[in-house]
Amino acid sequence: MAANNQQRLYDIVPIPNKGTGVIATQDIAKGTRIMAEKPLFIVPTNVMERGNQVVEKHLTEKLKTLDKDQQRAFLSLHNCHGTTFSPFLAICKTNMLGLGSPPVGGGLFIEASRINHACNPNTQNSWNSRISRETIHAVRDIKKGEEITISYIGHFAPYVERQSILKIKFNFDCACELCSLPPDQRRASDERLATIHRLDQAILSAGSNVQLGLGMVRRMLSLLDDEGTYNSQVYRAYYDAFQMMAATDDKARAGELIRMALEHARTVEGNDSETVKNFERLAANPTRHMAWGLYGRKKTQETAPADKDSRAFKTWLWME
Numbered sequence: 180m181a182a183n184n185q186q187r188l189y190d191i192v193p194i195p196n197k198g199t200g201v202i203a204t205q206d207i208a209k210g211t212r213i214m215a216e217k218p219l220f221i222v223p224t225n226v227m228e229r230g231n232q233v234v235e236k237h238l239t240e241k242l243k244t245l246d247k248d249q250q251r252a253f254l255s256l257h258n259c260h261g262t263t264f265s266p267f268l269a270i271c272k273t274n275m276l277g278l279g280s281p282p283v284g285g286g287l288f289i290e291a292s293r294i295n296h297a298c299n300p301n302t303q304n305s306w307n308s309r310i311s312r313e314t315i316h317a318v319r320d321i322k323k324g325e326e327i328t329i330s331y332i333g334h335f336a337p338y339v340e341r342q343s344i345l346k347i348k349f350n351f352d353c354a355c356e357l358c359s360l361p362p363d364q365r366r367a368s369d370e371r372l373a374t375i376h377r378l379d380q381a382i383l384s385a386g387s388n389v390q391l392g393l394g395m396v397r398r399m400l401s402l403l404d405d406e407g408t409y410n411s412q413v414y415r416a417y418y419d420a421f422q423m424m425a426a427t428d429d430k431a432r433a434g435e436l437i438r439m440a441l442e443h444a445r446t447v448e449g450n451d452s453e454t455v456k457n458f459e460r461l462a463a464n465p466t467r468h469m470a471w472g473l474y475g476r477k478k479t480q481e482t483a484p485a486d487k488d489s490r491a492f493k494t495w496l497w498m499e
């Protein structure tokens with residue numbers, strides 16, 4: 180589903196204790212594209228790596244290329260760093276969104292940069308290099324009046340670490356739903372996040388022991404579900420499982436897994452994303468994956484059980 184310009188799904192308004200933020204002006208279904216915004220300008224990674232002075236110079240040059248309204252819009256963006264940095268740099272550090280993974284740079288946006296943070300947000304922000312826009316997709320159903328949120332930090336950090344990163348980088352104490360859980364539920368969430376992180380690191384080390392690897396992916400997906408997290412991590416997990424099946428020449432399971440990855444990627448990034456195009460190519464012919472048959476060509480004859488919802492299907496898919 181694409182964002183429709185005639186029917187803006189959001190408004191930019193004051194939010195108590197957060198400055199400005201973005202709220203839904205109508206109910207928004209999971210998978211909906213809420214924004215697709217071109218950056219005011221981009222600071223490439225190789226510029227950022229050269230330090231603040233170089234970035235400052237780059238910003239000054241970029242600002243000169245903007246028209247007056249755009250310059251005003253840039254200067255009106257929030258600065259959470261006070262006088263620690265020069266004004267341009269401080270605005271940049273407060274509002275820049277990483278473009279891609281690994282990022283090709285950071286983008287400054289008039290509207291997307293107004294979206295506040297939540298540790299388990301209701302949208303996924305992604306850089307779509309095919310349309311040169313930052314897209315914001317609902318990862319769950321959002322109610323009219325609900326604040327639209329993204330995550331400013333990587334996945335899986337526990338409560339204390341999240342608080343510390345957000346304080347240092349963005350100068351606020353996070354009181355989002357996840358951070359406001361009662362202590363026992365917060366502990367349970369921290370444990371789930373730590374296990375997800377461990378599994379994420381360990382999955383590829385399962386090597387040719389694909390049964391072990393698939394078990395890890397299955398557990399990770401179940402923990403993400405328990406945590407109520409439905410972001411790019413979900414399609415990455417399915418894609419890891421697909422790669423294992425590709426490496427063992429298992430066309431039936433590889434086909435099922437890449438279709439699952441594709442379905443999730445469409446929801447959180449939209450049909451036009453680079454990831455989706457890549458997954459579509461692999462779903463049409465899984466043997467195109469560069470690791471196809473890496474662990475030997477045992478040529479599985481098995482086909483997927485016909486009933487996709489059955490317990491038997493899941494047992495078969497995850498080799499349980």
Ligand SMILES: C[S@@+](CC[C@H](N)C(=O)[O-])C[C@H]1O[C@@H](n2cnc3c(N)ncnc32)[C@H](O)[C@@H]1O
Pocket residue numbers: 196197198199200256257259273274292293294295296297349350351352353354355
């Ligand atoms: C990228 S800006 C977001 C838009 C900003 N609220 C504004 O007024 O333009 C980041 C800043 O917003 C505020 N912010 C973002 N998420 C927040 C949250 N969950 N709680 C409190 N403040 C938040 C912090 O001041 C942070 O430095």
